[in-house]
Amino acid sequence: MDTRVWIADRWMKRNPADASKKVKSAAYGKGDRWRVVWTDPDTKKETSKSFSKRADADAFRAKTEDSLRGGVYVTAQVAALTVGDAVSAWLASKKRPKGSSMARYKEAMENYVLPRWQGTLLTAVKRQDIDAWISALIDGSAPRRDDMRAHRGGLSPASVQAVYGRLNSALVFAVGQGWIRKNPATGVEIPKVKGEPVVFLTHAELEALISATREHGSASDAALVAVLGNVGIRPGEAAALTVDDVKLTARRIEISKTVTIDENRHPIVGDSPKTYAGIRAVPIPPHLLADLESLTKHKQPTAPLFTSKNGEALNMSNWRNRVWSKVTDAAGVPEGLTPKGLRHTAASLAIGAGADVLVVQRMLGHATATETLNTYAKLWPDRLDEVTAAMSRARAAALNGKSAQSRS
Incomplete structure (x- = not known):
């Protein structure tokens, strides 16, 4: 990957007659002076951003170079995407889901995921923030849709798992699209769901x-x-x-x-x-x-x-x-x-x-x-003794038959 990032001076250019000196360019005094340039790793095209102050250009150059080397670079357009954008794109990507499945997806998203995360930049979602949100879902303090009629208390482990699963699905989709490099929801601890009690009537x-x-x-x-x-x-x-x-x-x-x-x-x-x-x-x-x-x-x-x-x-x-x-x-x-x-x-x-x-x-x-x-x-009844007893009877019958043949 090309990680070179450089700064160009838009106002000044080399003097054709003396390369050691600079002269004013045609853009002198027009727009921002300092232009940070790099190659986008996804499009392979040259990309740039301009600044009026050299210090700001230097800081952006260093940040961009670090992100390119660390494999976490995203374009300005992608950097502006929010969790709400990822949720909408993920829902739109579902191919003919059952109505019941889509209803569950939307219910979790609209009731709990979007009230907390809709305007959050994808690149700003942190593991510790998701951990705190899971705790808030459990104790009932998490943001929720304003017109919900459900009880105001905390969610059950099964409900927490369902809501977390929807956020995780949207983030997995965002990773697949290259909008973020890794999923911050990976490894988040959620409460374990107890299975439905198995009750047998006589x-x-x-x-x-x-x-x-x-x-x-x-x-x-x-x-x-x-x-x-x-x-x-x-x-x-x-x-x-x-x-x-x-x-x-x-x-x-x-x-x-x-x-x-x-x-x-x-x-x-x-x-x-x-x-x-x-x-x-x-x-x-x-x-x-x-x-x-x-x-x-x-x-x-x-x-x-x-x-x-x-x-x-x-x-x-x-x-x-x-x-x-x-x-x-x-x-x-x-x-x-x-x-x-x-x-x-x-x-x-x-x-x-x-x-x-x-x-x-x-x-x-x-x-x-x-x-x-x-x-x-x-x-099912334990039939081990029944099977081994049958094996012994079959063995005895086979051996007795062999003995009878040898005597004859």
Whole structure:
């Protein structure tokens, strides 16, 4: 890299007749006298900046030379870019993201990232400033969007991680564009997120929850809880089901879509479930057939399977507030159980009934068996003794057969 930086005198030039002397140039007395010149490492073109005072030109020359040698040089245009510019460019770079993803990106950016960082120059973002901001997010003192309705306290570890992740993404993008040489957010310590409690209901506990739902909710609500707890589909997948998705004769429910949110956080039915593996046909346990038959009778094929008390498609967020909190209190289920958490119950009941890892993977719509094992490996019975005993029996049979052949 060419790190040479020099200063040219615009007002004076060499005397053609005597090189040891200088004479006034055509620019004498016009504009700034001292011109600092260097080669831009990105464009490979000569670049300059003029100053009226020699001392200012000397200081700028030294600073520019140091930045070129240290590999941290940026053009004047890039040096003027802010975090807000990087955020806008990063969001614009997303290629057809899901509405729910874009909503989460914008929410974190608009609520917390931009109120603190929007006007900050990218080159002025320091690691210690990000550290202080993370602490402020935790204790609730961080700047936030003025019209936010959320509580004014500190954010949970998961929320802090999400907000930090959006700032980090914008800075990673800025590094990729050459706007900054390194990401100041790298290595920043953020609070660890505790996983969702894994709550497993027994058959009796699940039936008590279904009964409480039938008593305090509706037949549709009870059938929804029964399907979530016995089949293990996701709440969004359940809310997207139509009557035609239920194949009673084949004893299958076809999962091909899910309820998600658009960029403006309005609920919509997406054209696919969470992952490609989520497209599947899940089995209907025989004891749920009667309830599902009752739920689908006299309905149009395209009608929603699970409905609100007004017969409309379920909004799972409203349903959780309106029904779930009430029935879980009435049933006395373990603390921390969520509608999505009923997937754990469905998995544990299936494993207890003898299902192998591939069956559970397909039932839950996991992308890989590894994902299933990481969550539920401890639920499969320890069959080491059973396997080694079978190996001993096979060995004995083989050796006895060999002995019998040798005697004959």
